[in-house]
Amino acid sequence: xxxxHPLPAAPEQLEELSAEGLGERRTPGFIRxxxxxxxxxxxxxxxxxxxxxxxxxxxxxxxxxxxxxxGPVYAPPSSAHWLxxxxxxxxxxxxxxxxxxxxxxxxxxxxxVAMLIGGAVGVISGFVGGIIDVVLMRITDIFLVIPDxxxxxVMAAIFGRSLKNxxxxxxxxxxxxxxxxxxAQVKSVRERVYVKRARSLGxxxxxxxxxxxxxxxxxxxxxxxxxxxxxxxxDETALSFLGLGDPSAISLGKVIENAFERAAISSGAWWxxxxxxxxxALIILSCSLIGGALEDSLNPRLRVAHLGARTxxxxxxxxxxxxxx
Amino acid sequence: MExxxxxxxxxxxxxxxxxxxxxxxxFLLFRALPGDAVSGLRCxxxxxxxxxxxxxxxxxxxxxxxxxxxxxKQLAHGNLGLSDVSHQPVRGLLWDPLKNTLLxxxxxxxxxxxxxLLTGVVAAWRRxxxxxxxxxxxxLAFYSMPTQWLGLMIVYFVADRIGLPHGGIQSPDLGILxxxxxxxxxxxxxxxxxxxxxxxxxxxxxxxxxxxxxxxLETLGEDYVLTARAKGLSxxxxxxxxxxxxxxxxxxxxxxxxxxxxxxxxxxxEYVFDYPGIGLAIVDAIDKRDYTFLQGAFLxxxxxxxxxxxxxxxxxxxxxxxxxx
Numbered sequence: 001x002x003x004x005h006p007l008p009a010a011p012e013q014l015e016e017l018s019a020e021g022l023g024e025r026r027t028p029g030f031i032r033x034x035x036x037x038x039x040x041x042x043x044x045x046x047x048x049x050x051x052x053x054x055x056x057x058x059x060x061x062x063x064x065x066x067x068x069x070x071g072p073v074y075a076p077p078s079s080a081h082w083l084x085x086x087x088x089x090x091x092x093x094x095x096x097x098x099x100x101x102x103x104x105x106x107x108x109x110x111x112x113v114a115m116l117i118g119g120a121v122g123v124i125s126g127f128v129g130g131i132i133d134v135v136l137m138r139i140t141d142i143f144l145v146i147p148d149x150x151x152x153x154v155m156a157a158i159f160g161r162s163l164k165n166x167x168x169x170x171x172x173x174x175x176x177x178x179x180x181x182x183x184a185q186v187k188s189v190r191e192r193v194y195v196k197r198a199r200s201l202g203x204x205x206x207x208x209x210x211x212x213x214x215x216x217x218x219x220x221x222x223x224x225x226x227x228x229x230x231x232x233x234x235d236e237t238a239l240s241f242l243g244l245g246d247p248s249a250i251s252l253g254k255v256i257e258n259a260f261e262r263a264a265i266s267s268g269a270w271w272x273x274x275x276x277x278x279x280x281a282l283i284i285l286s287c288s289l290i291g292g293a294l295e296d297s298l299n300p301r302l303r304v305a306h307l308g309a310r311t312x313x314x315x316x317x318x319x320x321x322x323x324x325x
Numbered sequence: 326m327e328x329x330x331x332x333x334x335x336x337x338x339x340x341x342x343x344x345x346x347x348x349x350x351x352f353l354l355f356r357a358l359p360g361d362a363v364s365g366l367r368c369x370x371x372x373x374x375x376x377x378x379x380x381x382x383x384x385x386x387x388x389x390x391x392x393x394x395x396x397x398k399q400l401a402h403g404n405l406g407l408s409d410v411s412h413q414p415v416r417g418l419l420w421d422p423l424k425n426t427l428l429x430x431x432x433x434x435x436x437x438x439x440x441x442l443l444t445g446v447v448a449a450w451r452r453x454x455x456x457x458x459x460x461x462x463x464x465l466a467f468y469s470m471p472t473q474w475l476g477l478m479i480v481y482f483v484a485d486r487i488g489l490p491h492g493g494i495q496s497p498d499l500g501i502l503x504x505x506x507x508x509x510x511x512x513x514x515x516x517x518x519x520x521x522x523x524x525x526x527x528x529x530x531x532x533x534x535x536x537x538x539x540x541x542l543e544t545l546g547e548d549y550v551l552t553a554r555a556k557g558l559s560x561x562x563x564x565x566x567x568x569x570x571x572x573x574x575x576x577x578x579x580x581x582x583x584x585x586x587x588x589x590x591x592x593x594x595e596y597v598f599d600y601p602g603i604g605l606a607i608v609d610a611i612d613k614r615d616y617t618f619l620q621g622a623f624l625x626x627x628x629x630x631x632x633x634x635x636x637x638x639x640x641x642x643x644x645x646x647x648x649x650x
Binding site: 138141142144145146147148149150151153154155157158159230234237238241242243244253256259260265270273274276277280281282284285288289 | 339342343346347350354355357358465466468469470471472473474475477478480481582584585586588589590592593596597607608611612616619620622623626627630631634
């Protein structure tokens with residue numbers, strides 16, 4: 001199981017993790033082996049690939065246009081409409097495919113924004129240290145406590161309802177946990193022997209960061225980004241549901257909202273409301289499985305923390321050690 | 326002892342600083358709105374002169390810095406301004422929804438903590454068995470579901486079958502034949518509260534089970550647990566005294582951090598169940614563009630999450646005397 005204890009990584013990696021500070025470089029095949037050795041992560045990866053495929057090639061797969069009435073209102077599933085139709089007689093299957101594309105877009109784009117900001121702050125904070133580190137981490141801590149969904153709702157209500165805004169809003173709210181995580185990792189990598197060696201050979205800071213530090217923290221950054229994708233999709237669904245989504249883009253959250261608003265429940269149209277939720281749950285589940293498995297094998301100390309999960313936030317677990325996450 | 330006083334002072338300062346930042350964000354965000362409370366006015370006698378005079382009265386012609394100082398001063402007196410729609414003081418408008426929300430949230434949170442602890446502990450204790458696997462996948466599934474969708478599913482598939490109301494907070498026929506007795510009144514309230522609380526509780530239950538399980542696994546792997554076993558202690562004593570007690574620290578941290586999520590989840594759940602709490606009021610305010618109310622509600626939610634995080638910080642004392650940082 002993903003969330004299980006014994007380190008899934010190969011023995012030599014185990015050794016490396018325990019020997020922090022002296023550690024050798026992480027080998028390039030790390031991510032692959034971390035995933036391949038865990039069945040749950042493999043399943044997650046397969047499901048995620050399936051959704052990525054749908055998102056990319058969806059427009060060729062949609063049986064009907066999502067803008068036209070192609071059947072009766074709330075028609076139950078039939079051979080013509082595998083998943084029935086919605087309140088406007090639009091084919092549900094086509095809607096779901098289009099919705100998956102938009103939801104995945106938002107999820108990945110927002111996670112990318114979070115990764116860039118969080119990664120930058122984390123690397124600067126961890127590598128430079130000193131007063132900059134203290135200030136940046138104080139800011140991060142403060143934003144960790146401010147509840148994010150209300151903040152998102154307020155921001156979305158103020159800045160307007162467009163996909164771009166939603167992506168930016170979600171991205172700038174979730175950079176904090178990434179920053180904390182990356183900072184801790186950078187701090188430990190910075191002190192490793194080979195980095196010191198490179199420094200004494202006269203490597204510039206730029207070179208140290210890009211050649212030696214970044215490649216080492218990259219897997220963790222990726223794991224964290226995958227987890228952020230899940231959170232971002234979850235939040236987009238919530239925002240859309242509250243009527244704060246982009247009116248012109250149909251995401252899975254929007255499909256759920258439409259069904260709710262247009263009385264799918266009292267019409268008994270379960271096909272309009274059950275499938276979109278299942279899709280969202282599957283995407284989130286697959287991201288959690290992959291991200292969790294990666295994080296587990298990358299940094300065993302995080303095991304507990306990443307399960308803080310929906311907002312899989314990290315902060316010093318008070319009293320353990322000053323450096324503990 | 327000195328370390329403790331130090332810790333309390335530090336955490337208090339941090340909580341105050343966070344609250345201050347939240348207040349400032351609240352001020353800045355809502356000043357980022359295009360136009361102000363006056364520019365939207367449309368009426369016959371709303372001449373330019375009238376508007377200028379009104380701006381002067383409302384203090385909107387002062388510099389931002391002055392406005393900020395006034396805002397802080399108002400807040401210090403507990404004044405959250407007048408609603409843009411009903412022109413009642415926001416503070417009064419927040420009170421009733423807050424009571425409803427608090428009751429519902431407490432019910433849901435208690436449910437999830439009790440059951441999350443139970444299954445989490447049992448799953449960790451019986452690790453690898455079907456009990457563990459079953460509860461792990463159940464909680465992962467609940468954890469992945471969008472809150473509002475789970476709520477809709479409960480409304481659709483469960484509510485009528487078990488005969489509980491799926492919307493509102495009071496039966497329309499309650500009190501038709503004279504005043505209901507206190508018992509009837511609260512029974513009716515409770516019936517309306519159960520399903521929203523259950524929805525929120527189930528999503529949280531998934532998250533908490535995962536947290537508890539992984540924290541328990543970590544402590545159960547410690548040497549002192551082995552020692553306890555070697556001493557011949559009963560399983561129950563080991564799990565309770567040696568396992569759970571030590572696992573409480575990360576559990577409390579993560580539950581405290583999930584408060585922000587609980588609050589966010591409450592908003593969508595209340596919308597689904599048409600439960601007149603803060604969340605529904607927020608959705609309503611978004612619809613009507615009642616920004617002053619939104620501002621007040623956001624502040625209330627943020628400050629309460631900060632407060633509860635602070636309380637969790639203080640709770641560490643009880644749990645772990647080693648806490649000093």
